Amino acid sequence: MEKRVVFRSAWLPYALLAPQLAFTVVFFFWPAAQAIWYSFQLQDAFGLNTQFVGFENFRILFGDANYLRSFRTTAIFSVLVAGFGLGLSLLLAVMADRVVKGALAYKTVLIWPYAVAAAVAGVLWAFIFAPSIGIVTYLLKGFGIHWNWIINGNQAMLLVVIASVWKQISYNFLFFLAGLQSIPKSLLEAAAIDGAGPARRFLTIVLPLLSPTTFFLLVVNIVYAFFDTFGVIDATTQGGPAQATQILVYKVYHDGVKSGDLGGSSAQSVILMIIVIALTAIQFRYIERKVQY
Amino acid sequence: MIEKRPVLDFISHAVLIIGAALVAFPIYVTFVASTLTFDQIMSVPMPLWPGDQLIANYTQVLTAGSTKGSTAAVKDMLVNSMIMALVIPLGKISISILSSFAIVYFRFPLRNFFFWMIFVTLMLPVEVRIIPTFKVIADLGMLNTYAGLTLPLIASATATFLFRQFFMTIPDELAEAARIDGAGPMRFFWDVVLPLSKTSMAALFVIQFIYGWNQYLWPLLITSEESMYTVVIGIKRMIVGGDAANEWNLVMATAMLAMLPPALVVLLMQKWFVKGLVETEK
Numbered sequence: 001m002e003k004r005v006v007f008r009s010a011w012l013p014y015a016l017l018a019p020q021l022a023f024t025v026v027f028f029f030w031p032a033a034q035a036i037w038y039s040f041q042l043q044d045a046f047g048l049n050t051q052f053v054g055f056e057n058f059r060i061l062f063g064d065a066n067y068l069r070s071f072r073t074t075a076i077f078s079v080l081v082a083g084f085g086l087g088l089s090l091l092l093a094v095m096a097d098r099v100v101k102g103a104l105a106y107k108t109v110l111i112w113p114y115a116v117a118a119a120v121a122g123v124l125w126a127f128i129f130a131p132s133i134g135i136v137t138y139l140l141k142g143f144g145i146h147w148n149w150i151i152n153g154n155q156a157m158l159l160v161v162i163a164s165v166w167k168q169i170s171y172n173f174l175f176f177l178a179g180l181q182s183i184p185k186s187l188l189e190a191a192a193i194d195g196a197g198p199a200r201r202f203l204t205i206v207l208p209l210l211s212p213t214t215f216f217l218l219v220v221n222i223v224y225a226f227f228d229t230f231g232v233i234d235a236t237t238q239g240g241p242a243q244a245t246q247i248l249v250y251k252v253y254h255d256g257v258k259s260g261d262l263g264g265s266s267a268q269s270v271i272l273m274i275i276v277i278a279l280t281a282i283q284f285r286y287i288e289r290k291v292q293y
Numbered sequence: 294m295i296e297k298r299p300v301l302d303f304i305s306h307a308v309l310i311i312g313a314a315l316v317a318f319p320i321y322v323t324f325v326a327s328t329l330t331f332d333q334i335m336s337v338p339m340p341l342w343p344g345d346q347l348i349a350n351y352t353q354v355l356t357a358g359s360t361k362g363s364t365a366a367v368k369d370m371l372v373n374s375m376i377m378a379l380v381i382p383l384g385k386i387s388i389s390i391l392s393s394f395a396i397v398y399f400r401f402p403l404r405n406f407f408f409w410m411i412f413v414t415l416m417l418p419v420e421v422r423i424i425p426t427f428k429v430i431a432d433l434g435m436l437n438t439y440a441g442l443t444l445p446l447i448a449s450a451t452a453t454f455l456f457r458q459f460f461m462t463i464p465d466e467l468a469e470a471a472r473i474d475g476a477g478p479m480r481f482f483w484d485v486v487l488p489l490s491k492t493s494m495a496a497l498f499v500i501q502f503i504y505g506w507n508q509y510l511w512p513l514l515i516t517s518e519e520s521m522y523t524v525v526i527g528i529k530r531m532i533v534g535g536d537a538a539n540e541w542n543l544v545m546a547t548a549m550l551a552m553l554p555p556a557l558v559v560l561l562m563q564k565w566f567v568k569g570l571v572e573t574e575k
Contacts, residue, residue, distance in 0.1 A: 003397055003398060003465060003468070004465050005465045005468040005469050005472065006398055006399055006400050006468075007398050007399055007468075007472075007478035007481070008400075009399065009478060010401075012395075012399070012478060013395040013396075013404070014395075016391040016392060016394055016395035016399075017391070017392045017396070017407055019387075019388040019391065019392070020389060020391070020392035020411060020448070020453065021392075021407065021410065021411075023444070023447055023448035024410060024411055024414055024448050026429065027426060027429065027444065027445040027448050028414045028417050028422075028448060029410075030425075030429055031422040031425035031429050032417055032422055032425070034425035034428065034429070035421075035424070035425045038424075038425065088312070091308065091312075092309065092312045095304075095305040095308045095312075096305075096309060098305045099302065099305050099306060101306075102306070102309075105313075106309045106313050108560060108563070109313040109316055109317050110312065110313060111559060111563070111566075112317070112559070112560075113316060114503070114559060115503055115552060115555035115556040115558070116507075116555070116556070117508075117525045117551060117555075118507065118509060119509040119525050119528065120525060120528060120551050120552060121319075123528055123529075123532065123544065123548055124320070124323055125319060127322070127323070127326065127541060127545065128318075128319055128322055132337070132537065133334060133337055133339065133537070133541070135338055135339060138337055138338040139338075166319065171570065174570060174571070175570075175571070178567075178571055192296055227420040227421070228420075230509065230510050231510065234509070234510075234513070234529070235509075235528075235529055235532075249420045249421075252420070252421075252423060252424075253423060253510070256424040257423070257424070257427075257514065262424065265423075265424055266424065266425070269421055269422060269423070269424070269425070272421045273417065273421050276417070276421060280415055
């Protein structure tokens with residue numbers, strides 16, 4: 001799409017673009033180039049000497065059992081966050097689309113978590129599930145479940161998944177609701193006249209028509225689980241216990257900031273960049289397809 | 294509503310009530326905890342009815358922070374958070390609206406190149422380039438400054454896209470009429486484009502306000518002085534150890550204060566918020 005009517009000036013467009021380009025170069029391209037540069041270098045323990053080592057950092061990473069485990073942890077974590085996040089919010093959106101009374105009240109409560117910072121969400125849930133004083137821990141004890149996420153890796157994973165899903169529910173819910181409301185009522189009415197019940201209508205009409213929204217949300221939720229959950233993890237488990245919740249982004253931070261391994265951390269950043277680029281490409285292919293509808 | 298199904302209606306409300314209750318539960322517990330004394334929280338199970346320490350706890354954190362963890366006053370942190378939450382959206386909106394105006398309303402050499410340059414930044418979230426960006430800020434001498442806190446987060450492609458998309462929907466006749474009337478590009482920008490963009494700007498502002506307020510990783514990296522903490526960082530710094538070591542009543546009061554401004558923005562500007570959310574992601 002191009003504008004038919006345009007203005008002409010030899011310098012003005014460059015002047016208008018300059019601020020954004022300056023920010024982009026200084027805070028995106030320069031650091032990204034440095035990340036790539038560092039990823040090919042090895043520093044000694046004191047940071048005095050650096051030498052160019054080619055793909056050595058990457059070779060070390062992929063031979064490192066911890067790093068490979070972090071991949072596995074990230075995969076499990078994102079599948080759980082995306083799966084529960086999408087499932088629960090679809091359920092709530094379908095119900096909210098049906099009701100007339102109180103719809104605004106439900107919506108208002110359900111969008112609240114969007115306003116809460118990831119780190120604060122982590123603190124809230126960590127408090128509720130705190131091993132000795134948590135209110136839910138107390139309830140679970142009544143059922144004979146011993147809850148201590150500080151030493152139990154699976155429970156720690158469950159805690160960060162719950163906090164992450166809780167925070168993301170609002171977003172998914174709003175998109176599903178918008179998707180549901182854009183489905184033409186005439187289609188559903190025609191199906192109802194032909195004798196299709198609510199369940200049948202949902203499976204054969206609503207769900208297929210909602211698939212673009214679902215796919216979009218799937219990509220967004222995976223990106224969210226990969227990157228935006230840093231706050232949740234840092235405020236609760238900090239990747240522990242025994243790295244049970246150390247997702248890739250947390251490992252970049254941990255190795256680079258806390259352990260000072262510049263080369264290794266930069267190599268991890270480069271790998272993450274490749275993952276983001278792949279995810280973004282998938283998302284944009286899908287958006288192009290949607291435009292043609 | 295296609296047909297009357299009382300049973301389904303009942304189930305819908307039941308699911309929504311349970312869902313809303315589960316979503317609200319952590320926030321309610323937080324509020325209750327922020328009104329109790331430390332000892333009340335330590336007595337398992339803690340009461341689920343608000344106590345009488347509301348004013349005491351909030352006054353304590355606002356003026357003096359916690360006693361065991363960080364002792365920075367939360368009121369200063371709120372100011373820092375507010376600066377981040379205002380500077381980031383305003384900065385983003387100003388630089389993006391100018392650059393999209395250039396890209397949409399001008400033809401010039403390298404236009405596509407610049408567009409793609411901005412476009413690829415979508416693929417580099419701050420989490421991915423943590424350490425190099427930190428070094429850049431350190432080299433520029435902007436650690437522990439407001440400039441360091443906000444500037445790196447101002448650059449973004451999403452706002453540019455939103456404005457570009459919106460500008461494409463402005464009828465060509467308006468630009469034509471402006472040209473015939475002898476208005477230059479900047480006059481057209483101020484008198485036509487800017488007023489028409491108010492809705493998009495409001496929507497973007499709401500989303501970016503929340504984004505700025507809730508930043509965590511970036512301020513964590515570049516602030517080491519208490520005077521530069523944002524409130525989200527402040528909460529983290531109050532948590533010092535195991536369950537019993539933290540003054541949960543004060544942590545929770547701070548958490549409430551951290552949640553309140555973005556929540557108010559979402560609730561009061563719900564219409565803009567939903568619009569901004571749905572449109573920035575397209």
